Amino acid sequence: MPARRGLFVATILVGSFLLFLVQPMVARMALPRLGGAPNVWNSAMLVYQALLLAGYAYAHWLGRFALRRQVVIHVGLLLVAALTLPVGLIDLPRIAGLPEAAWVPLLLGASIGPVFFVVSAQAPLMQRWFAAAPGAGAPWALYAASNLGSFTGLIAYPLLAEPLLSVRWQSLAWSGGFAALVLLVALAGYSRRHAPTCTTVRTDALEDTPARTPGRTPARTVALWLALAAVPSGLMLSTTTHLTTDIFAMPLLWVIPLGIYLLSFVIAFSDRRAAAGAITRAAPIVLLLMGGYAMLSNGAGSLWAVAGTCALLLCVATALHARLYDLRPAESQLTRFYLVMSAGGALGGVFTALIAPLVFDWAWEHPLLVLAAALLMPLHPLLNWRDNADMEPGMARIALGVLLAFAGFLGWELLQTLLEPEEVLFTMMLTVFLVCIGVMVMAWRGAFAMVLLIAMIGQGGFWTIRATMEGQRTRSYFGIYTLRDDDDGRFRTLAHGTTLHGMQSLDPAQAHDALTYYGPGSGVALALAAVPAIEGPRARVGVVGLGTGSLACRSQPGQAWTFFEIDPQVLRFSTERKFTFLSDCTPRARVVIGDARLELAQVPPHSFDVLVIDAFSSDAIPMHLLTTEALAVYRRALTPRGLLILHISNRYIDLAPVVGANARAGGLQALSRLDLPEDEVRYTPSRWIALSADRGVLDGLARQRPDAPWKRLEERAPEPWTDDHASILPYVRWSRLTGNP
The missing domain is CATH 1.20.1250.20 (MFS general substrate transporter like domains)
Structure with missing residues (x-):
């Protein structure tokens, strides 16, 4: 047959x-x-x-x-x-x-x-x-x-x-x-x-490997299958979190780690073992070199850092999956083997996606899984002097202790040089020495993992640990927030990974100044200042996206404000007075927790005179908030003369053509305001779009500040975004991803 x-x-x-x-x-x-x-x-x-x-x-x-x-x-x-x-x-x-x-x-x-x-x-x-x-x-x-x-x-x-x-x-x-x-x-x-x-x-295909005979697999082997499947699965998800949070937030980045994870199976389970063998032998060195950055959280990322992190995932996942392949049972247990593998993958996913956000304040699962990989991956010592017949075991242990002590010294020196950016060559030399020590102690798995841990701490992990000890970070299922005061004690910032979410002056005389994207020349500041003249003194204002609450201090007497925020943790920053905009400027404001589109669909028609949509930043594009159906929800919530204001500032995606096409499809007029402030310490470049079905509303807005002009939105996508068809791919600024302006 x-x-x-x-x-x-x-x-x-x-x-x-x-x-x-x-x-x-x-x-x-x-x-x-x-x-x-x-x-x-x-x-x-x-x-x-x-x-x-x-x-x-x-x-x-x-x-x-x-x-x-x-x-x-x-x-x-x-x-x-x-x-x-x-x-x-x-x-x-x-x-x-x-x-x-x-x-x-x-x-x-x-x-x-x-x-x-x-x-x-x-x-x-x-x-x-x-x-x-x-x-x-x-x-x-x-x-x-x-x-x-x-x-x-x-x-x-x-x-x-x-x-x-x-x-x-x-x-x-x-x-x-x-x-x-x-x-x-x-x-x-x-x-x-x-x-x-x-x-x-039948099992005749494995006659050349008598160790794989039919029979019950020992529980210890099954547990090892589970661990070897769980660690790469969890590491794939933690790599995605680590990349987008601390290195380089960019669109579609999640595809890369998942793709690498799947390709590792292709390599590890191939009949041709050369590629899997070569990667497995190189994996410990790559782990020492790139795994040392697994605890880094300074947000200073580049494409090189992304490449190194992805290389680490490829080598680790391939090495662990190759070991899993080497432990495969007889074919009579094939489906049991894959069932355990699937359970292991699920355990890794549950730990990283569900448990870690509840337990950790930062992506601590990432360095933990990297260390777990060091304890599981095959190690082929290049210098196996541990079992050298010419060296007594006692002397070998003494030499091991000396090498670990020297590794600790190198880690301390490495940490000090990180404070001096001009010492790049010295930093590289220290890193190479640490890798060499890791190679020398590879015969001791525990010592190998210890050198890796020292490298992690020396490569910036100390500052990550200190930030945790000082309570600077908070984590939810939406991400990792870092609350930090600058060295001069002038400003307090809120960052979501590498994305700035807001800032407040710590000077009481300037505490109510709206900073970053909301400065006096920003589109939203100009629009809100014009609201009394356009919509009357008792305007009802809705804001999607609370952040630090900066916009609250753009409110004016007589107005009724409502904020929509999806993450309860963001609200706690205001209620616990980490940021005081909300409590000081709009203490009676209503805050609705939940997905803004769903919540706005439940409000009575014509509930707002002004609606500000401030939910787009960095790589995060909630597309369902920008479709023609979403626009219909906003228009229903607004009065016929209502003013819709969209914040579309984004490093990597040009959303203006999408908004232009949707405005045309919805019969709306649109103006654009690009703000490039001179004070780059307090304010951030931003782009806002104002839309209304009533041309007179936008004309009134444009007349308020002739010195800060609005421009007619001319960009148009070929087709508007709908719930049925939308893609960010055509609007990605590819030159930004490579570091070009």
Whole structure:
């Protein structure tokens, strides 16, 4: 019977491609309906992990049957799941008394649960069916094909599917892919119609590795499988957090670590072991060199820092997955092996995405996982003098102690040179010496990890630890906030990773001055100053995005203000008087916690005369707040003569064409104000867009300050953003990503 390897490779590729395509697609569908609150997406992640584990458990359970029955059952389930297509959120009304944490999983599970469940079983199941044919060969390389398909799906969504297709057509195209998958599975099953009828899989392909004999795997080995799967999974997520928080916040950056993680499986599970072996041997050196920066939190990032961090993830994930491959069991335990791997990946994800934000004030999970990798990865000592017959064990321990002491001294010197930027060459020399010591002590795994820890502290980790000890940081599911007073004691700033969220003067005489993006020449300052003349003295003002509360001190007597803020932690900065704008200037303001679009949809029509949308900065673009449907929500909340003000300052994405196209589609007039303040210490360049359905409102705004002119918004995207079709890709400022102006 022919092995038909190509057929099984194609089936696995298609299944994995569809699996990684459906997750961002459903997230895109759900965003306007569910909003961006973290409990929603934490629930979504748990649904995906639970369905993936259930799919792997199902594949493991199915192995108890004869192969022909497996084919009948699985094809039957695929056809049943096809009844739920095309993919989309079902019209499930909220159930009274059911908390959102339970309703969201119920909605997502009922919407995509059947197809996600059966497709997630593809990788282990197809490998088992492939191995059932005599002479087919080992199936493990098919897992590499599975991750290659996952990687392709991951890249295809932001680069192709989202920019080119509406959500509706994405769903229809996915349904077509699912139909192709059903056909491929049926053909794969048909190709095994003459396979042995026993329920166990043959093991003759592994006769050259007698250690992998059928039988119960020891619990210690299973625990090691779990750890080797959990650490790379958690490290992939922590690398994303570390990059976007402390190094280089840029759009679509999350794709890179996830792609590297998937490619590590492709390398580690390949039949050709040369690449995996070379990366595994190099991994300890890369870990010492780049892992030393895992505790860095100064926000001084570059593309080189991104490249080094990604190289670290590639080497660590490949080395750990290669060790996992070396510990693979006999093929009769194939589905059990993948089930444990899936559970390990889920544990890593739960620790990093759910537990760490509650336990840590910074991305401490990242250095912890890097250290865990040092304790798990294969080490091949280049200088194995520990077991040298010419050196007594006592002398070896003394030498080890001397080397560790010297490493500590080098770490201290490295920390001192970080305060002197001109000492770059000396810093590099100290780093090289530390790496050399790590190589010399590689025969002692604990000592190797100790040198790595010393390098972390010396490369800036000391300041990260001190910031934690001084309580400068606060963390929520939305990110890591750093509250810091400058060295001169003049200003207090709030930063979200590398993004400045606001600043307040510590001088009581200037404490109410709106700084950064909200200076006197900013579009929002000019607009709010003109509101009494345009909308009357008792205007109702809504602000989406609280931040430090800077805009509160732009309020005027008689006005009623309402703030919409998605993160309760941001509100606490004001209620605990870390920043006093809100309590001093608008003490009676109403603050609504939740996704602004969903909350504004619930307010009575014409509730506001002015609405300020200040929710876009750095790499974070909540697209559901910028679609034509969102604009309709804002217009409903505004009076017919209402004024809408959008803050679109962004380092990497040009949002002006999107706003221009949406304004034209919605019948709105638009003016733009670009502010380039001379005082760069107190104020930040900003761009604001003013929109109104009444041309007279904008004319009145433009007349208020002839010395600070507004310009007609001329930029236009080819098509407006809608809930059905939107992509940031065409509007990325690629030159900014490479450091060019």
